[in-house]
Amino acid sequence: MTAVFLEAPRRLVDVTIDGATVRVPEGATLLEACRAQGIDTPTLCYLENLTPVNVCRVCVVEVEGSRTLVPSCSRKAEPGMVVHTASERVSTSRKMVLEFLASTTDLGLAAPEVQRWMREYGVDPLRYGPPAAGNPAGERDAARPGEHHAGDGAVAATARQPVKYDNDAYVRDYSRCILCYKCVEACGDDAQNTFAIAVAGRGFDARISTEYDVTLPGSACVYCGNCIGVCPTGALMPASEFDMRRDGTWDESAQTVTTTICPYCGVGCNLELHVQDNRIIKVTSPLDHDVSNGHLCVKGRFGFEFVQRRAAEA
Numbered sequence: 509m510t511a512v513f514l515e516a517p518r519r520l521v522d523v524t525i526d527g528a529t530v531r532v533p534e535g536a537t538l539l540e541a542c543r544a545q546g547i548d549t550p551t552l553c554y555l556e557n558l559t560p561v562n563v564c565r566v567c568v569v570e571v572e573g574s575r576t577l578v579p580s581c582s583r584k585a586e587p588g589m590v591v592h593t594a595s596e597r598v599s600t601s602r603k604m605v606l607e608f609l610a611s612t613t614d615l616g617l618a619a620p621e622v623q624r625w626m627r628e629y630g631v632d633p634l635r636y637g638p639p640a641a642g643n644p645a646g647e648r649d650a651a652r653p654g655e656h657h658a659g660d661g662a663v664a665a666t667a668r669q670p671v672k673y674d675n676d677a678y679v680r681d682y683s684r685c686i687l688c689y690k691c692v693e694a695c696g697d698d699a700q701n702t703f704a705i706a707v708a709g710r711g712f713d714a715r716i717s718t719e720y721d722v723t724l725p726g727s728a729c730v731y732c733g734n735c736i737g738v739c740p741t742g743a744l745m746p747a748s749e750f751d752m753r754r755d756g757t758w759d760e761s762a763q764t765v766t767t768t769i770c771p772y773c774g775v776g777c778n779l780e781l782h783v784q785d786n787r788i789i790k791v792t793s794p795l796d797h798d799v800s801n802g803h804l805c806v807k808g809r810f811g812f813e814f815v816q817r818r819a820a821e822a
């Protein structure tokens with residue numbers, strides 16, 4: 509006889525958010541409860557297909573009885589919680605997070621909702637002064653913990669530095685990196701289990717790095733590009749997109765996106781083919797597909813050149 513295991517129904521939890529009672533399944537986060545209520549809540553380090561790491565703190569909310577603001581992306585809803593998402597304390601905290609990031613990094617290519625949050629929270633990165641000159645290549649990578657030299661206060665320190673373009677697949681522009689850890693999680697045990705990149709350094713000198721800061725071809729990287737897929741700021745970008753942006757030919761209004769199945773093996777990953785001028789220029793993967801969950805391997809993400817070659821030869 510076959511044993512049948514029925515999943516126990518999840519208990520429901522009532523919380524009060526901005527004065528309204530919200531009922532969510534036990535184990536749901538406050539972010540999920542807010543979104544169920546239609547409350548727009550900014551997030552930077554959170555993504556549905558990754559384990560929350562709680563590093564950006566832009567999603568904070570105020571919970572009555574809690575001394576500090578709590579990150580909604582990871583804090584579970586508890587019965588009777590009273591939550592405020594739009595208090596002055598919450599708004600000021602979110603604004604400061606976005607402002608510090610915008611004053612030290614280039615958010616010009618960040619996702620449209622990030623740009624919108626910066627407008628809505630009144631972010632003014634220039635109030636910390638004009639940005640300091642960029643860092644020479646390798647300077648931030650060589651910074652040693654505990655040896656950070658404070659600036660003179662006349663200019664705002666930045667992470668600006670030359671782009672790392674050391675392979676044919678993708679480019680690392682850490683002037684745009686907000687240290688959200690998403691790439692580290694995707695390269696690590698949330699998806700790829702390769703652990704080619706991690707956070708090195710401390711404080712303002714913290715940065716994403718390969719082991720011993722070797723080039724990407726010299727590292728453990730297998731070019732799955734899952735780090736690119738989760739990066740919210742354009743710090744990691746396919747070389748094809750980077751080249752087109754540099755040459756002024758990147759035109760999103762002229763692009764179409766077609767969802768299809770990867771032809772390379774039987775796993776059945778979903779691919780989104782970004783096409784411009786009848787050429788595939790980038791491949792992404794939808795987060796909500798239960799086979800690939802937004803992740804791919806090197807063949808699915810970068811192995812599209814053969815299509816162009818055959819078309820050219822035909």
Ligand code: SF4
Nearest residue numbers: 695729730732733735
């Ligand atoms: S391409 Fe894949 S293996 Fe390489 S750093 Fe990114 S996530 Fe890690």
Ligand code: SF4
Nearest residue numbers: 685686688689691739
């Ligand atoms: S490179 Fe992108 S994904 Fe990685 S920490 Fe920086 S901003 Fe986040």
Ligand code: FES
Nearest residue numbers: 553564565567581
């Ligand atoms: S999104 Fe919650 S801490 Fe970053």
